[in-house]
Amino acid sequence: MYNSESTIRVRYAETDRMDYVYYGHYAAYFEVARVEALRNMGVTYRDLEEEGYLLPVIDYQVKFIKPATYDDLLRIRTVIPELPAARIRFTYETFNQDEVLLNRASTTLVFIDRSSHK
Numbered sequence: 001m002y003n004s005e006s007t008i009r010v011r012y013a014e015t016d017r018m019d020y021v022y023y024g025h026y027a028a029y030f031e032v033a034r035v036e037a038l039r040n041m042g043v044t045y046r047d048l049e050e051e052g053y054l055l056p057v058i059d060y061q062v063k064f065i066k067p068a069t070y071d072d073l074l075r076i077r078t079v080i081p082e083l084p085a086a087r088i089r090f091t092y093e094t095f096n097q098d099e100v101l102l103n104r105a106s107t108t109l110v111f112i113d114r115s116s117h118k
Contacts, residue, residue, distance in 0.1 A: 004041075010069065011070075030060075033092060053111050057108070059106070064102070068094070087109065089108045
């Protein structure tokens, strides 16, 4: 199991009329956390692509518990719970600056060949 943490400050443009982060922005937040987790392991998406691999998301799930609001400093804990094979799974927990758990999520990505898309 591998753990990583990333921080993201909520921008005004990411909130809705209720001052909550619009739910669609969390996918981008998790992508930032996922990319940084891999980078911390010494792997970059660029390296993978240059080696001929692409990593499309095939599953994305999120359970919202509390909202994030404008200017919150989010801490996203990213875990790779098992060794990857043809797929790699990431789990996430998002906390605000008061350490309140805001959501839990997961993504599963599959390794495909860049030229054949198989």
